[in-house]
Amino acid sequence: DAGVTQSPTHLIKTRGQHVTLRCSPISGHKSVSWYQQVLGQGPQFIFQYYEKEERGRGNFPDRFSARQFPNYSSELNVNALLLGDSALYLCASSLEGQGRSHPNYEQYFGPGTRLTVT
């Protein structure tokens, strides 16, 4: 079975531009989460989506938005790019979403999209 896939693998953008990153979860997984990872730090949680609804949001500005489609794939959008947005963007999928009725879930990561903002 295919794992989590992300596209593109690398991207170079200029300050002020907009970017869309894409993620396809493992077949049968209904939840997708997005993370930002900069060198020397752990992944920082951006969003979690489950069954097309936002289930969790991290401390990121409104320039960051996401959505999940009926086939459970997801897009992360970042507007008005800043130099500080340069990072590895990771997508993770899980069978279920994190919530009161699902206290445990295991996330599987895609290879990431490396975004460079110049």
Added chain:
Amino acid sequence: RKEVEQDPGPFNVPEGATVAFNCTYSNSASQSFFWYRQDCRKEPKLLMSVYSSGNEDGRFTAQLNRASQYISLLIRDSKLSDSATYLCVVNTNAGKSTFGDGTTLTVKP
């Protein structure tokens, strides 16, 4: 103070050694806990979930101490291939996952 804290290391150990990592968390409402390993410039890979009763998978043992709000990972008989960064993850039931910044392990021949 960070929500999830790990000793960054690095831990440099010889092959065959036993090494332990701790991870502390501040949110007492945290519900589930995991360890991941991440190789240089690769994505994190799930190593193991951490259950309240503790759990073992081969050379790896994970423990949870809710009273003191920490989780631990013990690696026995270290192999060269265990060299990586080990990340702990703490989830709340509000849909949020928090990663530590990782502990770097280097196993030397």
